[in-house]
Amino acid sequence: MAGLTLATWNINSVRLRHPHIARWADEAQPDVICLQEIKCQPDQFPRKEFTAMGYPHVHVRGQKGMHGVAIASRLPIEELDDHKICPRGEARFQRVKIEGIEFQNFYIPAGGDEPDPETNPRFKHKLDFLDALEAYARKRSMEDADIVLVGDLNIAPREHDVWSHKQLLKVVSHTPVEVDALDRVLSAGDFIDVARALIPEPEKLYTWWSYRNRDWRKSNRGRRLDHIWVSPSLRGPALAGGPGAFEIWENTRDWEKPSDHAPVTLRLRV
């Protein structure tokens, strides 16, 4: 195969929004779709609907009502052993192999409102999760495997990944302590942040817009929370297509009852 298009999308309930996925996939034509916040148990996942839209291969890590990740693929999926990363054991991580490439799909904890691990257990959970992920990434970096790490990482790391760097410095998702932790994960795994390798700052990049703004386009208070990282061995295939190979499908945010996240795709030249 000449190329492989991969996608990541926080769908905020796959049972409610699989029609959006069908409509979007018809245009975007991804080969692999990594989903977060599916909000269902594995036996509740709409497999028939994914088969009908051309994705008969599905791997689900779900739990009742919240969190949950899933990978749907046109190509066969090889299941890989789960490694326990989430300190609370929540359904926030899965890994599979497709076409010889390991896909790691993450839904990192949002972290609550108060950016203080002493008073906010959710923020502590987020930092602990990132520490565990850093250790895992460091260990796996020794293997030289072809790895694509995607997901809703719930952190907008760079100045131009948010609508106002200054106003968000104390807002969870953009605080220095989280950004440092995420940067340590990136370094530990020798990963390449594909979006910024292809589209450098100061160009603004957002993948999420809050439901709490009446007109998301007009206010445009976005953040880049959804990421695609690749291991050094995939640098060539990931960057070969240039900026046009990376896409944020923000038009989906205009659809009726949308997810608050837009899907993101990368065309890998394999």
Next chain:
DNA sequence: ATGGTAGTTTCACTA
């Protein structure tokens, strides 16, 4: 400093 919206576990919680 506040409140705004959305989904599921629902008159409460997470995001």
